[in-house]
Amino acid sequence: MLAFAFEEASVCSVPLRVVHAWSPRGGRAHLSFGSGGGQEKDLAAAEERALAQMPAPWRERCPNVEVATASVSGSPAVALVESASRAGLLVVGRHVRRVPVGPHLGAVAHAAIHHALCPVAVVPFS
Structure with a gap:
């Protein structure tokens, strides 16, 4: 990330x-x-x-x-969304989930995508 x-x-x-x-x-x-x-x-x-x-x-x-x-x-979600108000791009990491069912996006990345006022790049990491 x-x-x-x-x-x-x-x-x-x-x-x-x-x-x-x-x-x-x-x-x-x-x-x-x-x-x-x-x-x-x-x-x-x-x-x-x-x-x-x-x-x-x-x-x-x-x-x-x-x-x-x-x-x-x-809260990480609140901190990142607030920081993104002055950003040109918000980069958020997400854990790679190896299970076929269930959510593959965590709460922080989800909040960033829906509430950040700038583009969001969600980057997987292990």
């Missing part, structure tokens, strides 16, 4: 914005999420560090692409 996004940005000579939406992991820790103790800041910092490393291989392959990253706490 990132390879596709970098290639498109390179060909079109436009900047690329990589958005990662996250929410607290399951379990009891989320019950006090945001209630103090710096949990929210620690989790946000960890997510931002992971996101900063993600596009590194493609930055080397496409040095002409200006890249910005954004780590957002909340």
Whole structure:
């Protein structure tokens, strides 16, 4: 998915914005999420560090692409649709499903297709 996004940005000579939406992991820790103790800041910092490393291989392959990253706490569907309001193209990944029945498009890609104000490219990945 990132390879596709970098290639498109390179060909079109436009900047690329990589958005990662996250929410607290399951379990009891989320019950006090945001209630103090710096949990929210620690989790946000960890997510931002992971996101900063993600596009590194493609930055080397496409040095002409200006890249910005954004780590957002909340629903991935909402974060991507809101980000797409300023985009020329929204690239969304989807898992390859190997079963013959059932939905083959996830909730995030579905929301993007129906609510984004720009064209959407849905790119399969394993």
